[in-house]
Amino acid sequence: MPKNVFITGASSGIGYACAELFARKGYNLILNARRESRIADLSERLQSEYGIQVRNLIFDVRERESVFAAVESLSGWETDIDILVNNAGLALGMNDLPDGDLNDWEQMIDTNVKGLLYVSKALIPGMKKRQSGHIFNVGSIAGRETYLKGNVYCATKHAVHSLTKAMRIELVSHNIKVSLISPGATETEFSKVRFKGDDDTAKNVYRGFEPLKADDIAQCIVFCAELPLHVNVDDMLIMPTAQASATIIHKQLQG
Ligand code: NDP
Numbered sequence: 001m002p003k004n005v006f007i008t009g010a011s012s013g014i015g016y017a018c019a020e021l022f023a024r025k026g027y028n029l030i031l032n033a034r035r036e037s038r039i040a041d042l043s044e045r046l047q048s049e050y051g052i053q054v055r056n057l058i059f060d061v062r063e064r065e066s067v068f069a070a071v072e073s074l075s076g077w078e079t080d081i082d083i084l085v086n087n088a089g090l091a092l093g094m095n096d097l098p099d100g101d102l103n104d105w106e107q108m109i110d111t112n113v114k115g116l117l118y119v120s121k122a123l124i125p126g127m128k129k130r131q132s133g134h135i136f137n138v139g140s141i142a143g144r145e146t147y148l149k150g151n152v153y154c155a156t157k158h159a160v161h162s163l164t165k166a167m168r169i170e171l172v173s174h175n176i177k178v179s180l181i182s183p184g185a186t187e188t189e190f191s192k193v194r195f196k197g198d199d200d201t202a203k204n205v206y207r208g209f210e211p212l213k214a215d216d217i218a219q220c221i222v223f224c225a226e227l228p229l230h231v232n233v234d235d236m237l238i239m240p241t242a243q244a245s246a247t248i249i250h251k252q253l254q255g
């Protein structure tokens with residue numbers, strides 16, 4: 001029986017790469033994001049290329065009624081979630097606190113923390129009932145180190161790290177694995193979103209060194225997912241070779 005993987009934020013970046021890699025390995029998928037057409041295109045392609053089953057689940061993780069209604073709407077094979085990848089998330093802006101935008105703060109907290117909680121609350125009971133499952137929470141180097149002007153985003157990722165420990169403690173007696181995946185600089189749409197469409201600033205983040213690719217993170221997640229039943233990777237920090245900490249990146253810039 002193929003396993004079923006539920007991925008939030010699958011329309012881009014790390015979530016998209018996880019969908020691709022799990023599909024290539026024959027897993028069935030439940031794909032979530034807000035951008036319906038991107039999920040529809042991805043889902044159609046993965047079904048035809050890999051012959052897997054895919055259910056599209058379009059909702060905003062911040063809207064709690066939508067989260068629970070979406071999970072309630074699952075039926076048949078879709079109800080048995082073996083693997084949850086809590087990936088949907090974003091950073092908005094880089095400012096000292098007094099200059100921060102309140103709407104940006106709320107969107108980051110509501111997405112990265114409360115959204116992850118809603119999706120987990122909706123899916124954990126099924127895993128407990130079956131006494132099996134694997135939850136991946138996508139944290140960040142920003143969940144280990146706080147950097148200048150990263151204040152609220154870093155705080156949300158610290159919260160993800162803490163909640164991952166909470167889940168691990170609660171679920172250890174239910175045979176459910178919980179893994180924290182913490183990437184360093186990964187070139188996705190992340191910086192474009194953070195800098196609100198300012199492509200030059202976004203590209204500059206990755207200039208002069210080789211950042212991680214979304215597929216590098218997907219490879220790590222699938223590796224952890226395929227370990228023997230008695231092995232759990234609790235905590236994985238993945239950095240580009242050129243990055244030694246949140247702010248120390250060896251860049252070779254010309255001109
Ligand atoms: P992308 O911007 O490429 O992807 C983010 C994904 O999250 C998109 O699919 C987006 O879909 C989805 N998303 C955002 N808000 C919501 C929402 N409210 N409801 C549902 N889905 C949402 O960035 P990444 O792939 O880089 O980011 C994925 C995760 O990785 C995030 O949690 C991020 O914090 C984390 N991360 C990223 C790093 C990096 O350097 N790139 C490093 C460390 C961690 P849509 O807009 O269609 O809803």
Ligand code: 8X3
Pocket residue numbers: 139140141142150183184185186246
């Ligand atoms: C994303 C990585 O360093 O931009 O979580 O915060 S960083």
